[in-house]
Amino acid sequence: MNTGEILWESDIKQGETFFHEYIHSVEKSPVKEVFQYSSTGEVMTMESWTKSFGAGMPYQREGDVEMKDGYYVMKNLNRPVHGGALRMKPSSLYPHTFSFRDQTIYLSKEPFVTKIIEINVIDLPWWEGFIRSFKLK
Incomplete structure (x- = not known):
């Protein structure tokens, strides 16, 4: 994020989802967060999977809540990501994908660990998207 270096990129269509999974640094429990590139062009938090509640973890009921495979799953959150971009700083202590x-x-x-990672969706003009589609293959 601080350098502007692009470490990975891909095209995305409206309605597609992506997620990250990590071990929470305080609770030491797995977390999965699912995001969607919405039809309005926003990155939306759609699901949160946790095995516990505590510091830095969800603390109030949002969306639809169910238990699945030992996880508390909050679905249909439909919450825009604050600032429009997802930011994180992966550690080498626990797996983060x-x-x-x-x-x-x-x-x-490497090359991601200990860097402040920013995941965002950039709406490109049709011609730039066309040119990039050849570079990504």
């Missing part, structure tokens, strides 16, 4: 389509990226390893 980012998944989109059939790709999983290990953020807890």
Whole structure:
């Protein structure tokens, strides 16, 4: 984020989802957060999967809540990501991954680890998207 360096990029269509999974630094429990690129062009938090509640974890009921595979799953959150971009700082102490389509990226390893990562969606003019589609293949 601070350098502006692009470590990974991909095209995304409205309605597609992506998620990241990590071990919470205080609770030491797994967390999965699912996001969607909405039809309005915003990145929305859609689901939050946690095994416990506590410091830095969800503390109030939002959306639809259910238990699944030992997780408290809050679905249909439909909450815009604050500031429009998802920010995180992966650590090498615990696994942290980012998944989109059939790709999983290990953020807890180089070149991502200890960097402040910003995940955002940039709406490109049609011609720039066309040019980038050839570069990404």
